[in-house]
Amino acid sequence: MSRTVPDPTDTAAWNAYLAEGNAKQARKRVAADVLLRDPSGRVLIVNPTYKPGWDLPGGMAEANEPPEDTVRRELLEELGVHVTLLRLLVVDWVAPHGPWDDQIAFIFDGGVLDQAQADRLQPRDDELSEAAFVTDADAGALLRGRVRRRFEYALNAQATGRPLYLRDGTPVI
Template identity: 35%
Template sequence: MTAVSPLTDGELTLRLSQQDQQVVTFDVERGGPVGTVEVRRTTLGVGVVTWAMDGGPETAQRAVRLVAEYAFDELGLERLQVEVDPEIHASARVAIRSGFRREGILRGAALVEDERRDVAIYGMRKDDPRPDTITGWTALMDSALPKKRVIAHVVVRDTSGRVLLCQVSYKKDLELPGGVVEPDEDPATGASREMEEEIGVALPLVGVLAIDWLPRWEGWGDAVEILYDGGVHDPSLIDTLQPDGFEIRGVAWHEPDALQGLVSPLNARRLPQLLAKPTVLHNLRDGKPISPPAG
């Protein structure tokens, strides 16, 4: 066994107890034995950190931080992982507070008492900013906090009050121009980009008609949708549009009172409201008003 001076942060001490080509194990002491922490090599330059501790999450966090720096500096590893049951929140907190960013879920990756369980993966690279720095801590929190999809659609009307709807290739319901906002893209830019990609033109956005929260639906997670006002146009506008032919097969004007059965139940609920009062901001939950329209 290679001689290693005890690792310590002034309160916690890690003493090397086992080392081979695959596993390095430390006994953890804090006024007495409190558990163990180890690094197991998986592939070249990558290790998995595990711990068994009686001293609570704060003690585990200190031990994991110490062994992580040892693994990077002395073992030459470039990346470390922590793999925990998503239901064990204390382990997740230890991972985050030790500097590991949440990276995702491996569904059914563990077999526990003949039951398939999910595994949450937390990762740290050698060059990651550490959790005691501002950028390190905010990156950790950003990895763990909820992330909602943002959707931006555009409501385009003609002078007779009809709404422009697209025939899409991936479902039978007619849809508004627009789509999912990309990372690092503001919603208005996303709406304009999607409009140009789908129908060949980015019409000016003259305001926001509605903000809607969408619950989970048919495999989709919940989302926030912004419906922009694409303005009022002469019916001949439709002759200038150029559906992409792949996602959008065609476009047409539709009367507000004839949408049932043509659009999704969500749009059947909310579009008549928006078209009846297009000069106010509608605050919606799943297409239903949650407060009187502003204005």
Template identity: 40%
Template sequence: MAAGLLITDADERVLLVEPVYKAQWEIPGGCVEADESPYQAAIRECREELGLGMSPGRLLVMDWVPAREGRTEGVMVIYDGGTLDATTTERIVVPPEELKGWAWSDPPQTAQRLRPLLARRIAEALRARADGCTYYLEDGVRVT
């Protein structure tokens, strides 16, 4: 299980982080540890990856991902991380051993930087935020 945060700026650009250990970008978040809730994992990962103490908002999407070669099936959740203002954005500090950096990404940049599955999940999370709903996904495709 993994949990992430959909964080945007006033221009609706998505905050993405660039890991040192893989080619594709991600949203802030990561694996849920033993005896940790997804909500608590999102808080921890935001603190570790961005240096920000944030409380996630509502659940935007839950995505069941089928097993594939080298990976078991999983459940990924994305919480609303809100909209950061310039003052909060200036406080972002990424750990150099884990992340090369971070960037605001408009929709074309987001689609280009993310794996297709995560790009679908983020697009649905943005729709869920706009619609005031929570969506259930399977492999990044909305079921309900």
């Protein structure tokens, strides 16, 4: 059954029509992480308590939260650090896997913390058991699967100054 499209000048009917369409459209999960370094150039990785393996700092967006705000909020909540994001490095569309629907994952360049900030950095809630600054090579060895691939492409984007779009951890554009 086809629904009649209301007159856009009938604000209430038009908004109800748009809300019905919005409710039927797909929702995407959004994750946002950051490459953050200490003054010696080591990258920050974290060890979450809720999943196996190391990860980049960041997390999942809340409803209607922009990805860059997600990174800032997560780093403040979990590590007590304020970051200024310099630029976008990677956008990765992650295919459905296990019980999860697809997801859009961002990695931003968070620059370099000063030594005092780096020295004070430690987990502040029960979502992280550890935080460590490690070399890029060590991070690549500790990170797993698509997170490792995303990290490696983020390093490339950081070096070239060109952000990358990935599809499940592989560049497509």
